[in-house]
Amino acid sequence: MKQMPFTRRRFLKTAGAAAGALATPYVMRSSAFAQSNVVNVWTYANFLPQSFIDQFQRDTGVQIRIRLVDDQGAQFNLMAAEAPNPSADLVTIASHRFKQFVSSDLLAPLDTEKLIHWQNVNPVFRESDWISMDGNKWGMPILTGADALCYNTEMVSDEEADSWMIMFDPKFKGQVTYEIQGFFSSLILAMGNDGNMVEYLGNEEKAREVVNAARDMMIEHKDMVRKYVTSGPESQQMFINQEVVAAQAWSGPFAKMIMEGFPLDVNIPKEGGYGFVYNLNLANNSPNAENAYKLLDAILASPEVGTEMVRASGFASTIDGADEALSDLEKRAIAFSPRDLERLIFISSEANDLKWPLIDAAVEQVKAA
Incomplete structure (x- = not known):
């Protein structure tokens, strides 16, 4: 991942953000959350590009229902209020907030054996200490900033x-x-x-x-x-x-x-x-967990998906090879200089x-x- 050349030692030593509230749903949610052809995702605006959403829905027949998030605290409060029966399948959590969500039993550990393309996550992120607790991994890194x-x-x-x-x-x-x-x-x-x-x-x-x-x-x-x-x-x-x-x-x-x-x-x-890392995390008692795993693996299947996520969000990708198709201007926009990285x-x-x-x-x- 050329634009964010962190050393693994530096990241593991220090890795561990926004204001507002949960926004109006992008797609109105059904009152019945457990359905064979849907996956409910709480995430930030532009994190999942529309082109990817359209392709995934065509390929799988699974409809992605997005609820927009712009604050970690508000997301935590809503998940706590819905527990133990969440409406969400996947939620977007920053690396430094993992401990709060995990210790409150709001997340399920991630079964990486169900992700054929798990190795496409840059090892700086997939092997970081904040993603692992009690012998389990608790999320899939997608973007960093x-x-x-x-x-x-x-x-x-x-x-x-x-x-x-x-x-x-x-x-x-x-x-x-x-x-x-x-x-x-x-x-x-x-x-x-x-x-x-x-x-x-x-x-x-x-x-x-x-x-x-x-x-x-x-x-x-x-x-x-x-x-x-x-x-x-x-x-x-x-x-x-x-x-x-x-x-x-x-x-x-x-x-x-x-x-x-x-x-x-x-x-x-x-x-x-x-610095911080955004992750997609499986909600505890997710009503559509298998569809959630399909979505996670589809994101990892091709570096071009990571490229489009960069272009849509402006954050750097955690997926190997995602920067290769970016233009010089795009690389400059998301890249931190060697001087900046020393300060991060x-x-x-x-x-x-x-x-x-x-x-x-x-x-x-x-x-x-």
């Missing part, structure tokens, strides 16, 4: 975009945006602290101090922000409307804009940034119980200030 800094190359220099502190630069007052919760980890990192907060396990006082320092920075410079956003599409629209010149955002949506010719670039600032740290879930209650409270304080 990072919390990055996106900027208008006609208005912002590469040097200016080389630090997260651009968000507080008076030169760009009223021309920057970020999603408050998502920006916290990167800002904590930019201030010289551990955004994963693993370093502060057993020391809640220090963790609170670190979070509050980032909170105070946001509050002090609140007038710098054009508008706090809650989703990637909202940030995209602000660039299109020329309201902002820089944004903290997940890399995928903006890589897609670069592919379409917008004068943007995406980088990992010098202070570092956090993968999100860890190890300190989530410590981290997120503190950050969630701080987010509300920033909004209220």
Whole structure:
């Protein structure tokens, strides 16, 4: 996988994101979930290209019913409310959220023997520690990206975009945006602290101090922000409307804009940034599990499917060979430079119980200030 040449050691050491709620279903769900010719998938917009959906349905006779997701927490809450009888067969979970879903019995272990093409997943991902718990694998990696800094190359220099502190630069007052919760980890990192907060396990006082320092920075410079956003599409629209010149955002949506010719670039600032992997996971007690396995294997069967997923989503593929058919512009849009890769740290879930209650409270304080 040329565009994301992680070392296995680096990924296994550190691997472990968005706001809003579950969106309106793409296809209305039947009240009877267990059916012989359907598979119910909860996933993000554009993760499954329409061309693939159409081909899969023609080849198998199985209808893909999609419910759009734009927030991991909301997806968890809905799955917990439906348990033990989910409406979903497959759900899309980020690598750093696996532990929460698995420990709550919301997922079934993946039987890789049912996936003829399992070996087409790049080993950096399929053999990572976060995907395995209790001797089982709990998902199929499909796409990977990072919390990055996106900027208008006609208005912002590469040097200016080389630090997260651009968000507080008076030169760009009223021309920057970020999603408050998502920006916290990167800002904590930019201030010289551990955004994963693993370093502060057993020391809640220090963790609170670190979070509050980032909170105070946001509050002090609140007038710098054009508008706090809650989703990637909202940030995209602000660039299109020329309201902002820089944004903290997940890399995928903006890589897609670069592919379409917008004068943007995406980088990992010098202070570092956090990476993640999206996976398709089998819901525990999936009503149509066999159809779910058919869908998973169809995604892996040809690298061209991975290519189309890249083009549709803007995120890099975890499937070997998926980058070979991409144009030079497409490769540039989704690729992280060697410098960026050196700066990339993968999100860890190890300190989530410590981290997120503190950050969630701080987010509300920033909004209220």
